[in-house]
Amino acid sequence: SLVAAVVPMFTYLLLIWWLDRNDREPFWLVFLNFFWGGTGAIFLGIIGSLIFQIPLNEVIQEFANDNPSELINLSGAIITAPLVEEFTKGIFLVAMSFSKRFDGVVDGVVYGGAIGLGFGMTENFLYFVTYGETPMAWIAIVVIRTLFSAVMHCLSQATFGAFIGYAKFRSKLVKFIAIPLGFLAAVFLHFAWNLTVSYSETTIIGFAFLILYFVAFFVVFQLAIRSEGLTIRRELHEESQHGIIPQEHLNHLPFVLKRSKYGWCPQGVNQKDYVKTAVTLAIRKNQYKNSTGGRKTEYEKDVAMLRYNIQMMFYNASVNYYSKQT
Numbered sequence: 028s029l030v031a032a033v034v035p036m037f038t039y040l041l042l043i044w045w046l047d048r049n050d051r052e053p054f055w056l057v058f059l060n061f062f063w064g065g066t067g068a069i070f071l072g073i074i075g076s077l078i079f080q081i082p083l084n085e086v087i088q089e090f091a092n093d094n095p096s097e098l099i100n101l102s103g104a105i106i107t108a109p110l111v112e113e114f115t116k117g118i119f120l121v122a123m124s125f126s127k128r129f130d131g132v133v134d135g136v137v138y139g140g141a142i143g144l145g146f147g148m149t150e151n152f153l154y155f156v157t158y159g160e161t162p163m164a165w166i167a168i169v170v171i172r173t174l175f176s177a178v179m180h181c182l183s184q185a186t187f188g189a190f191i192g193y194a195k196f197r198s199k200l201v202k203f204i205a206i207p208l209g210f211l212a213a214v215f216l217h218f219a220w221n222l223t224v225s226y227s228e229t230t231i232i233g234f235a236f237l238i239l240y241f242v243a244f245f246v247v248f249q250l251a252i253r254s255e256g257l258t259i260r261r262e263l264h265e266e267s268q269h270g271i272i273p274q275e276h277l278n279h280l281p282f283v284l285k286r287s288k289y290g291w292c293p294q295g296v297n298q299k300d301y302v303k304t305a306v307t308l309a310i311r312k313n314q315y316k317n318s319t320g321g322r323k324t325e326y327e328k329d330v331a332m333l334r335y336n337i338q339m340m341f342y343n344a345s346v347n348y349y350s351k352q353t
Contacts, residue, residue, distance in 0.1 A: 028155035028165075035173045036061075036148035039181065043140045046248070047133055048283045049255045050306050056128060060138045063119040064145025064184075071115040072146075080107050104225055109217035116142050116184050117210060124191045127329070130310050132192040132251040139188025140181045147177025175237055179220045182237075182244055183213040189251070196317035216240065256281065262309035271334050272305060280305050295344030301337070308333040 044057050083102055088095045116139075123129050123138050151172045159165030190209020194202040223233030260281035266272040272280065279285045280302065292298040311333060315326035 031169045032152035036144045047137050057141050060141040061145040064142035065149040068115045068146050069149045072112045075111040076107050104221045109214045113213045132189045135188030135192030136185045139184035143181035143184035147180040183216045187213040259309040262312045296340050
């Protein structure tokens with residue numbers, strides 16, 4: 028059960044991290060979000076669900092005409108779980124959004140998806156050891172929860188993260204609207220999945236809905252990655268005009284596959300460091316242009332430092348190259 032819970036979710040995590048091809052986040056930071064989902068979010072989710080369910084049970088027992096126990100169980104799945112679990116997962120995601128590393132929709136999807144996968148991993152393990160009473164029952168629950176339930180947790184928080192990433196560098200009004208809307212979207216996805224799979228007659232609808240949502244979300248994610256790539260190209264083009272980036276490097280730096288090839292980077296310049304610094308410079312410039320107040324000043328300092336680092340890379344490479352010739 029432990030292997031069946033950990034291995035698929037960690038594989039999904041690596042896949043999400045790999046898909047962030049333009050400005051890949053440090054894996055330790057992505058894993059930190061995954062760890063929160065599998066520990067802190069679960070712990071707070073259990074406590075929060077118990078507290079939230081108490082008054083809800085009282086209301087159901089007061090107004091339910093018959094079979095209140097069934098309504099109580101159903102309310103836990105379709106009301107308490109979506110609200111409380113998306114909230115406890117989202118706490119860390121909102122905190123992450125204040126980091127400089129969180130720079131848009133793509134990062135929101137990666138970090139949010141990581142939290143959801145961590146949550147799904149621990150929840151899967153608890154389900155596997157609790158309900159897998161026979162080999163066939165265990166296999167069935169592993170397949171369903173690995174391919175659907177845990178993916179739902181990933182998609183719901185990734186959706187919330189996308190909304191947060193979209194709102195980060197926009198006006199306060201947009202933040203006021205988009206962030207709560209993103210949370211409600213995450214809750215709705217969770218609610219719709221739990222509701223449909225609670226009844227055998229509608230389970231197939233739940234499966235179809237989640238598959239269609241996954242396809243649509245993946246398309247949106249790819250569009251966000253493409254938009255991020257266009258931003259990097261635009262900003263690096265400006266740097267080339269200012270003499271920071273050589274003109275010929277625009278044929279390589281903005282493109283994921285071309286920048287990884289060897290032979291275009293000047294001798295003596297560490298290509299990996301140069302690419303990372305240049306891409307980060309492009310991202311920080313875009314953040315600077317869309318920020319205000321103290322954070323704008325921080326980004327401005329980062330831009331100046333990154334430009335200086337690139338200039339020093341070329342300066343040092345030039346000195347080392349000519350010294351070898353003599």
